[in-house]
Amino acid sequence: MSLLITNVHLDGSTVDVFINGRTIERIGPGLEVQAETVLDGRNKAILPSFVNAHTHAAMTLLRGYADDMELHTWLNSYIWPLEGRLSDEDVGIGARLACLEMIKSGTTLFNDMYWCYHSTAAAAEAMGLRAAVSSVFIDFNDDKTARRRWEDCLRLYEETAGYSDRIQFALGPHAVYSVSAESLVKIGEFSREHGLIIHMHVSETKKEVEDCLESTGLTPLGYLDSLGLLGPNFCACHCVWLTDEDIDLIESRGVTVVHNPTSNMKLCSGQLPYDRLLGRDISVSLGTDGCSSNNSLDMLESMKFAALASKAHFGDPTIMPAEEAFAMATNGGSAIFGLNGGGIAEGRLADCILVDLNHPQLTPNYNLLSNLVYAANGDCVNTTICDGRILMHDRVVEGEADILAEARQAAGRLIA
Numbered sequence: 001m002s003l004l005i006t007n008v009h010l011d012g013s014t015v016d017v018f019i020n021g022r023t024i025e026r027i028g029p030g031l032e033v034q035a036e037t038v039l040d041g042r043n044k045a046i047l048p049s050f051v052n053a054h055t056h057a058a059m060t061l062l063r064g065y066a067d068d069m070e071l072h073t074w075l076n077s078y079i080w081p082l083e084g085r086l087s088d089e090d091v092g093i094g095a096r097l098a099c100l101e102m103i104k105s106g107t108t109l110f111n112d113m114y115w116c117y118h119s120t121a122a123a124a125e126a127m128g129l130r131a132a133v134s135s136v137f138i139d140f141n142d143d144k145t146a147r148r149r150w151e152d153c154l155r156l157y158e159e160t161a162g163y164s165d166r167i168q169f170a171l172g173p174h175a176v177y178s179v180s181a182e183s184l185v186k187i188g189e190f191s192r193e194h195g196l197i198i199h200m201h202v203s204e205t206k207k208e209v210e211d212c213l214e215s216t217g218l219t220p221l222g223y224l225d226s227l228g229l230l231g232p233n234f235c236a237c238h239c240v241w242l243t244d245e246d247i248d249l250i251e252s253r254g255v256t257v258v259h260n261p262t263s264n265m266k267l268c269s270g271q272l273p274y275d276r277l278l279g280r281d282i283s284v285s286l287g288t289d290g291c292s293s294n295n296s297l298d299m300l301e302s303m304k305f306a307a308l309a310s311k312a313h314f315g316d317p318t319i320m321p322a323e324e325a326f327a328m329a330t331n332g333g334s335a336i337f338g339l340n341g342g343g344i345a346e347g348r349l350a351d352c353i354l355v356d357l358n359h360p361q362l363t364p365n366y367n368l369l370s371n372l373v374y375a376a377n378g379d380c381v382n383t384t385i386c387d388g389r390i391l392m393h394d395r396v397v398e399g400e401a402d403i404l405a406e407a408r409q410a411a412g413r414l415i416a
Helices: 057-062 071-083 089-106 117-127 143-162 181-195 206-216 222-226 244-253 261-266 299-314 324-331 331-337 370-375 398-415
Strands: 002-010 011-020 022-029 037-040 042-049 051-056 107-114 130-139 166-171 198-204 234-239 256-260 283-286 352-356 380-386 391-392
Touching: 002 206, 022 042, 051 234, 051 256, 051 299, 051 331, 057 071, 057 089, 057 107, 057 117, 057 398, 089 107, 089 117, 089 380, 089 391, 107 117, 107 198, 107 331, 117 130, 117 143, 117 166, 130 143, 130 198, 143 166, 143 181, 198 222, 206 222, 222 244, 244 380, 261 299, 283 299, 283 324, 283 331, 299 324, 299 370, 299 398, 324 331, 324 352, 324 370
Parallel strands: 002 037, 002 042, 051 107, 107 130, 130 166, 166 198, 198 234, 234 256, 256 283
Antiparallel strands: 002 011, 011 022, 042 352, 352 380, 380 391
16 A cells, blocks of 8 residues: 655655555655655645654543543542443443544554553554553452452463554553552563563552552652553553652663643642653653543644643643643654654654644744644544554545544433
8 A cells, every 4th residue: 555645845845755554655745756655735734743652542432521620539539440340342332433533633553552452453443543551451450350360461462463563562551559569579580581561550649649659668660660660651640649760760771751731730639750761761642541531532632731740730831842842742652652654754664644734723834843832622523544544534534424423423422
């Protein structure tokens, strides 16, 4: 499959972009090549698509169900009880709705942690997206539950071979307060043996840190390091309550920090200490979290909140400029998943978007990245391409009406 995008804006120039298979093969003005599909790129700009480095996709079905609550009350009294009613089919419906929302707002890779692994993996596969799908691990220190979760993990790891390479298997221990030390040690060993990503909530709330200090004498990151989990494959999501020693560990172990600004603000979890990460060799990527604690999977919105929350919190209008926020949502999230994406260049993966330069929020166009971060939302995305395949063009996604109808029906069953 080949695709030619003609007369598109790229870094201040008008060029053609030739995609052959899954790779950007040539970029230049007036390319003389034959392609199976040709898109007119006039009045559009080509950009790398977005990486949502932390979410719970199927929680789209819980959007707006339990708002304006403290995290632990929200989880224990509302979210977990309703989740107990979700079937595999419901999770698949919610995941398809999430995929639709992400495609329409320019995201082509999401890092997911949720139950019913195959429901989410199959949804991403069918919708044409990339996904790192975690085998969720929660045992609450119960040996019987831990054995069952471990059996599930091993089985799912083997079964993931049945998907395309757009679907990655990841390990998903929920948090230090919900997974036993014995299970965490095994997860760390399995990750190192097979080169797998560990996707985990870390130091999200003050209470989590205080409880971990009381029970182990260590912060969550110190505790995880003592068990052998920290390394370049570790995605530490939230990282709101960090000590200086935690930051040293993040840097020395090559841990990726995943910032979830909208969720952190909504649940009043706190603010990522971005000022103390600056100047360090630390990779920071961006996530939305799930639709219960964010309500949106729009990465452009998350970029804006990331930048503005940092400026307001630290009292510094120069901190996290638009270019940094945009990089966190593109190449900042691409590297940990082992992908040659995150940019528009020859030889890069053909994961990209076309944005509409005639959109009101992108007019006038003094600085495109500033417009995208501070003014735009996902509605400015005209075309979404993943792995060289067009998933949306002129804002049209195949099967959209059916996905929305199924989601409404599933939500009605949940609260009936």
